[in-house]
Amino acid sequence: MTWLQKSTIYVLLIFLATIYSVPLLVMLSGSLKSPTEIQANPNQLIPQSWQWENYVTAVRSMPFWQYLSNTLVLCLGSVVGTLLSCSMAAYAFAKLRWRGRDKLFAVLIGTMLLPWHVTMIPRFLLLREVGLYNTLGALIVPTFLGDAFSIFLLRQFFRTIPEDISEAARIDGLSEWGIYWRIILPMSVPALATVGLFQFVAAWNDFSGPLLFLSNKDKFPLAYGLEQFVSSYADQTHLLLAAATLFTLPIVILFFFAQKTFLKGIATTGLKD
Template identity: 90%
Template sequence: MNRLQKSTIYCLLIFFVAIYSMPLLVMVSGSLKSPSEIQANPNGLIPQSWQWQNYVAAIGAMPFWQYLSNTLVICVGAVAGTVISCSMAAYAFAKLKWWGRDRLFAVLIGTMLLPWHVTMIPRFLLLREIGLYNSLGALILPTFLGDAFSIFLLRQFFRTIPEDISEAARIDGLGEWGIYWRVILPMSIPALVTVGLFQFVASWNDFSGPLLFLSNKDKFPLAYGLEQFVSSYADQTHLLLAAATLFTLPIVVLFFFAQKTFLKGIATTGLKD
C-alpha cells in the first residue's frame, strides 16, 4: 500500500476508536466531576475541578472490598475450572481417536445454541440439591464441567500442533496424560490465556448467576453489588459513574497486560480444519 492508503486506513481506525471509546471517556470524566458540574456540562470530557473524593465516597457507600474479594474468588475459581476441564476435553477431541468422537463433538457444538435460561432451572435445582445454594461454589463448580465454546477454541488450537510431536513423545515413553501435561499444554499458553481471559470477563460481569444462586449480601460479587448500589444512589450520578469506573478498570488493565498473548491465541486458533 502507498502512503495515502495507509494514512486513510489509520484515520478510519482512529475515527472508529474514538467513537467506541467515547462512552468510556464520558464515564471516567463524569466520575471526576461534582454534581453541579455534571448537570451544567454532562458531556464535557475535561472536569473543571477534579473530584477524586468521588471514588472514596463510592467505596465507602458500599462494602466494596467485600464485593471485590467475592468477585476475585469466583473469577479465579471459574478460570481454573474452565482451563482444566476444557483443556482435557479439547485434548480428547483433538488428539485421541475413539468411536463417536466427531458425532459427540457435533452435539457439543449444538449445545452452544441453547440459551442460559434453558438450563437455568435444572441447574438451580441440582446445585440446591447438593447444598451449594447461597454459596460461591454454585458459581464455580459448573465451570469444572466444561464449556462448549472454550472446548471448541482449545480443540482448534490443539489441532494446529503437529502430530509428529505427540508421536515423538510416545516413542520416548510418555503416555497420553504426560503428552497432555508436558507437551501440549506448554505449547498452548496463548490459547489457554485466551480462554482464561474470556472466562474471567464472563465471571466478572455475571449478574444472572449471583441473582439466581445468592441471597446473602456478604457473598455478593461486584456486578450484583453494583446493581444494588444503583438502586440506592440513583440520584447521585457522580457516585454511580465512580462506581462504574471502579468496576470497569480491572478488566481494562487485565486486557492491557494480556493483549499480546490474547491476540496471539485468537490469531492462531482455527487455522486447521
C-alpha cells in the same frame, strides 16, 4: 499495500476507536465531577473541579472490598475450572482417536445454540440439591464441567500442533496424560490465556448467576453489588459513575497487559481444519 492504503486503514481504526471510547470517557469524566457540574455541563469532558473524593465516597458507601474479594475468588476459581476441564476435553477431541468422537463434538457445538435461560432452572435445582445454593461454589463448580465455546477454541488450537510431536512422545513411552500436561499445554499458552481472559471477563461481568444463586449480601460479587448500589444511590450520578469506573478499570488494565498474548491466541486458533 501502498502508503495511502495503510494511512486510510489507520485513520479508520483511530476513528472507530474514538467512537467506542466516548462512553468510557464520559463515564470517567462524570465520575470526577460534582453533582452540580454534572447537571450544568453534562457534555463537558474535562471537569472544572476534579472531585477525586467521589471514588472514596463510592467505596465507603458499599462493602466494596468484600465485593471485590468475592469477585476475585469467583473469577480465579472459574478460570481454573474452565482451563482444566476444557483443555482436557479439547485434547480428547483433538488428539485422541475414539469411536463417535466427531459426532459427539457436533453435539457439543450444538449446545452453544441453547440460551442460558433454558438450563437455568435445572441447574438451579441441581446445585440446590447438592447444597451449593447461596455459595460461590454454585458459580464456580459448573466451570469444572466444561464450556462448549472454550472447548472448541482449544481444540482448534491443539489441532494446529503437529501430530509428529505426540507420536514421538508416545514412542518414548510418555502416557497420554504426560503428552497433554508436559507437551500440549506448554505449547498452547496463547490459546489458554485467551480462554482464561474470556472466562475472567465473563465471571467478572456475570449478573444473572449471582442473582439466581446468591441471597447473602456478604457473598455478592461486584456486578451484583453494583446493581444494589445503583438502587440505593440512583439520584447521585457522580457516585454511580465513580462506582462504574472502579468496576470497569480492572478489566481494562487486564486487557492492556494481556493483549499481545490474547491477540496471538485468537490469530493462531483455527488455522487447521
